[in-house]
Amino acid sequence: MTELDARIAGAVSNNVDVANALAGLDRLAVFAAIDTWARPVLQQALCTVNRFDAENMAVIRLYSSDPVSYPPGGSKQKRGMPWGEHVLVQRRIYVGEGADAIRTSFDDHTAILGLGLQSVINVPVVVGDVCLGTVNFLMREPRIQDAHVNFARLAAYMAAPGFLA
Structure with a gap:
């Protein structure tokens, strides 16, 4: 078992805080619990x-783990x-690896790179035929593994009730 596999197994077996937040349907508690739950695996x-x-055709931030930089x-x-078409319209996960991907995809690339962030996974959350929004994980490492993308997809879809609360 690789280190990443072990972190995923640990997170999957330790989802009590996420379950409790979902049961209470407090939007911010749901998003914060998912952020905390995903951190050991994604290291965002x-x-x-x-x-x-x-x-x-806009996105409005509901939650941020860094409310000073991204309130x-x-x-x-x-x-x-192109990012909006890819993620919001086509409803496809966006994976950006390295500073060039960040610069190409985001208007606020200077702020992102200034925080030392070098990669991103943006997951559209779709319920029925409606894109409710995105859950975004930004990491300091420039490369993302397929297992990270799959885990991010699971974490993001757990956030769906928070969008509906």
Whole structure:
């Protein structure tokens, strides 16, 4: 068993805080519990959760593990942006590895890179046929393994009740 496999097994068996947060349906508690639960596996330095405003093709931040750098309530316009088409419209996970991927995909790349973040997994959360938003995990390591992407997908979908609360 690899170190990553062991971290995944530990997280899967230790999901009590996430289950309790989901039972209470407190939006922020759900997002914070998922962020905490995913950290041993993904080792993210920043986790944000954004609601998708389809009418305005924008995302509005509901949760941030770093509210000073990325405060809740902040929004980003995604109309005409390749990232928005890929994640919000086509509803596909985006994996960005390295500083060039960050620069190419995000207007706020200077702030992201300034925090020492070098990779990202953005997971659209889709219920029925509606994209509710995204859960975003940003890491200091420049490379992401397939197991990280699969785990991020699971963690993000656990956040769906938080979007609906």
